[in-house]
Amino acid sequence: MNMRAIIKRSVALTCAYYLFDDWRARRRLANGRLETSSGARHAELDIDASLDYVERVYGDYLAYGGVKHFSGSVAEIGPGDSFAVALRCLGGGAKHVHAIDRWVSERDAEAQRRIYSALAERNNLGHLFDGAPGEDTIRGLTYHAGQPAETFFRTCGLSFDAILSRAVMEHLYDPLAALDDMAACLAPGGIMIHRIDLRDHGMFAGHHPLTLLTLGDGLHRRMTRGAGRPNRVLINAYRDWLTRSGLSGKLTVSRLAGIAEEIEPAPWAALDKSATSRAVACVRAIRPRLTAQFKAMADEDLAVAGLVLVARKNNT
Ligand SMILES: C[S@@+](CC[C@H](N)C(=O)[O-])C[C@H]1O[C@@H](n2cnc3c(N)ncnc32)[C@H](O)[C@@H]1O
Structure with missing residues (x-):
């Protein structure tokens, strides 16, 4: 049995590993190192699977929001390794998309160029590029790399017609405070849509799926906060937030x-x-x-x- 398998078999050893890993992540951030493999969604997908994923995510946002397209100013939190969903929002009628991320997900620039080119061809979006399709040439996109949602919305001074995220809110170290700030940044009539995965993201794979909820608060925080591992904010907290937010949803x-x-x-x-x-x-x-x-x-x-x-x- 290799070392990783031995560690994973024990909850205590797994906790020790994540304590070390989170300390390492905090050091990397303190040194300004933003690269991460988290969010590298397209790394293992071929072009067709990538395009399907982008269409699914964009289509889900429209369906969840009950809208035909997004307009005005849009914030996409945690876009991961691609701005393809942002591109679809711009193509649908959004004027500007702000992509906000605490890290910079590893990406294959060539693969991304192929995705943008295919989307441009398929959806007639060539006019949205300032030159050849690529992440640096998308008109109307601003990438706020190295900016946690928890501080971005508090300090940006911007107003948004839509704020979108998928598989991101569970990584925030303070999602409820961030939601308060997002609500303050919503324009009248604006909408926020967050798809949130409450699982442990494989931290305790092989153990009971709710093992993360058996750890004390201090230990959990020291294992997760710096690396952006799952925050344990569950549906009851989001329900209470929605009730007190003054928003309808x-x-x-x-x-x-x-x-x-x-x-x-x-x-x-x-x-x-x-x-x-x-x-x-x-x-x-x-x-x-x-x-x-x-x-x-x-x-x-x-x-x-x-x-x-x-x-x-x-x-x-
Ligand atoms: C699992 S990936 C999801 C990527 C993409 N939304 C998708 O569905 O494929 C999580 C993303 O959220 C970002 N993220 C994590 N914590 C964040 C925070 N506090 N503020 C902003 N972005 C964050 C990560 O860097 C990554 O890009």
Whole structure:
């Protein structure tokens, strides 16, 4: 058995590894090193799979928001290794897209150029490039690299008609404060759409899927904050935030604990009963080991492993 397998078999050793890894990540950030493999989504996809992914993400945003396109000024948080979704927003009618990222995801510039060229051809977007298609030539795109969402929205002085993210909010070290700042930056009638993956992102692969919720707060923070690993802000906290935000919106469930497949986002009550029963059984199997704050939560809330948050500001 190799060292990695030995560490992964033990929760204590896994925690020790992530403590070290987070310390290393904080040092890298302090030295201004922004490169990360997180968000390198397209690295292992061929061009067709990349294009499918981009269309799925863009199509999901439109469907979740119940809109035909985005207009005005758009913020995309955590775009990862591609601005292709930003390009689709610009092609649909957005005037400007601000891409905000705490890191810079590793990318293959040549592969990205192929994606932009194919999208430009397919959707008639050639006019959006200042020269040959590439990430430096997209008109109307500003990349704010090295800027955590937690500080960007507090200090940017900008107003947005739409704020979008997918698989990002779970990586924020303070997502609820960031949501407050985003709400303040929304223009009247503006919308925010966040698809959030509440799983542990493989930290405790091979153990119970909710093992992350058995760690004390201080330990969890020191294992995750610098490297942007999952923050343990669950559906109850997003629900409370939405209630106090003054925005109108909804939360739907996109994943369930212990079930690998994604589901079409829907309210808990509308989900398949056998799937929700399996997810609740998964929660009950670990409940005695959860820390007090998670023990206090309802089974149904702990059983939600992914969600979509949509919130709109009134027009007045
Ligand atoms: C898992 S990737 C998702 C990439 C892309 N949205 C997708 O769906 O393929 C997470 C992205 O969020 C970024 N990120 C993590 N923490 C962040 C923070 N606090 N503020 C802004 N971006 C962050 C990462 O650098 C990365 O680009």
